[in-house]
Amino acid sequence: MITSVKEILTKARAGGYAVGAFNTVNLEITQAIISAAAEMRSPVIVQLTEKTMDYAGGRNIFNIIKNTAEFYYPEVPVGIHLDHGKNFEVIQRAVEIGFNSVMYDGSRNNYSDNLSVTKKVVEFCKEKGVAVQGELGNVPYLGEMEMLDIDWNKYMTDPGQAEEFVRETGIDALAVAIGNAHGFAKERSEPDYARLEMISKSVDAPLILHGASDWENGRVREVIKRGISCFNVDTSLRLAFVNNLISRIKNKEDVSFDIRKLLNGAREAVKEQVKNKIKIFGSDGKI
Ligand code: G3H
Ligand code: 13P
Ligand code: ZN
Numbered sequence: 001m002i003t004s005v006k007e008i009l010t011k012a013r014a015g016g017y018a019v020g021a022f023n024t025v026n027l028e029i030t031q032a033i034i035s036a037a038a039e040m041r042s043p044v045i046v047q048l049t050e051k052t053m054d055y056a057g058g059r060n061i062f063n064i065i066k067n068t069a070e071f072y073y074p075e076v077p078v079g080i081h082l083d084h085g086k087n088f089e090v091i092q093r094a095v096e097i098g099f100n101s102v103m104y105d106g107s108r109n110n111y112s113d114n115l116s117v118t119k120k121v122v123e124f125c126k127e128k129g130v131a132v133q134g135e136l137g138n139v140p141y142l143g144e145m146e147m148l149d150i151d152w153n154k155y156m157t158d159p160g161q162a163e164e165f166v167r168e169t170g171i172d173a174l175a176v177a178i179g180n181a182h183g184f185a186k187e188r189s190e191p192d193y194a195r196l197e198m199i200s201k202s203v204d205a206p207l208i209l210h211g212a213s214d215w216e217n218g219r220v221r222e223v224i225k226r227g228i229s230c231f232n233v234d235t236s237l238r239l240a241f242v243n244n245l246i247s248r249i250k251n252k253e254d255v256s257f258d259i260r261k262l263l264n265g266a267r268e269a270v271k272e273q274v275k276n277k278i279k280i281f282g283s284d285g286k287i
Contacts, residue, residue: 002069005079005101006131006172008043009206012229017282018220021045021081021208022274023234025052028267029241030064036274038073042283045101045230047081050090062097075287081133083232091121095130103133103175111136111161118169126170136165137177139210142185152179152188159198166203173206173230174199178223180211183235187211191219193226200227208232220280233277237270244269 012019024030024046037044046065053061062080069078082094082102091102104121106114118134125132137157140150157176166174178196179188200207209215209223212231220231244266248254254261278284 001074001077002066002100003043003077003079004129004131005045005081008045008077008079009173009229011043011286012283013206013227015286016224017286018224018228019043019045019230019283020274020277020281021047021079021083021230021232022237022277023052023083023232024048024061024065026056026061027064028263029237029270030061030068032237032267032270033274034065034068034073034076034078036271036278037076037078040275040278040284041287042278043077043079043286044278044283045079045081047083047232049083050085053090053093058093058097062099066098077287083234085121088117088121088124091124095125095128099130101131101133101172103135105135105175107135107138107175107177111165115165115168118165118171122170131172132169133173133175133208134165134169134171135175135177135210136162139175139177140181140185142181142183150186150188152192155179156192156195157199159195159202162199163202166205171205173208174203175208175210175232176228178209180209180215182211184214184239185211187214191223193222196223196226196228206230213237217280224282231277231281233274236273236277240269240273241266 022033082099084105085091094102104118106117122132138155155177178192181187206229207227208230209228210232213233213236
């Protein structure tokens with residue numbers, strides 16, 4: 001059942017657990033995510049980026065998610081979210097298609113530009129009932145910069161600024177930077193737990209952690225305790241999908257020209273990965 005992302009996040013925050021926001025690019029990954037959530041009896045967020053809208057067609061991929069949720073797994077609360085919307089146009093495109101939640105990512109802009117565009121996005125989305133996630137601080141990507149000897153202080157969310165940012169913009173969720181990085185990149189030796197605690201105390205909105213694919217149980221538990229309500233997961237699903245295909249092709253397992261057999265194995269590998277994440281995040285059994 002399509003459910004508002006805001007409701008999914010609010011329940012997670014109140015219940016002291018986190019949900020996964022998993023990136024999809026196609027039919028198989030979408031099915032893997034939602035069927036894993038069904039088996040685990042967990043709410044779930046399925047999200048995609050502008051690149052995926054361009055690749056698959058925004059309406060195509062949106063309707064694959066919607067049909068899978070409504071027709072095949074009506075018992076699972078599924079939120080559909082635009083991940084990393086980088087400009088106003090892509091937000092408008094997603095809202096027009098029917099996304100119930102969007103991220104405006106102004107984290108590469110200076111603070112006042114990030115604040116003013118995020119505010120405009122919220123004004124546009126609020127009247128349409130669409131939730132908005134903003135980002136403050138900067139969660140780097142592998143390849144975007146030199147990841148060795150990185151000065152993490154330059155990337156961190158400032159707790160005082162976070163309070164002002166959430167209050168001034170009216171966003172529904174905030175993505176934070178506490179030493180996390182996208183991809184399987186070298187991250188800060190330990191997340192800045194004290195900073196996260198300060199942000200949680202000063203911000204009255206669910207907090208989102210990007211770049212969480214490679215986080216082990218211990219770290220995940222520590223940040224949930226300190227207020228993280230949602231983890232974004234993309235890289236580990238991509239790896240599960242591609243590695244499954246590569247190894248089966250290499251070992252000549254199930255290799256035929258029946259594309260369905262090939263993709264089914266990859267879909268199962270992604271499903272296992274999603275189930276593991278749901279277990280670690282603690283959203284299993286929360287339907
Ligand atoms: O942070 C989000 C994604 O991992 C980036 O994915 O290649 O679809 O833009 P993308
Ligand atoms: P990973 O690269 O760790 O999967 O992070 C994904 C993400 O943050 C998507 O927004
Ligand atoms: Zn991200």
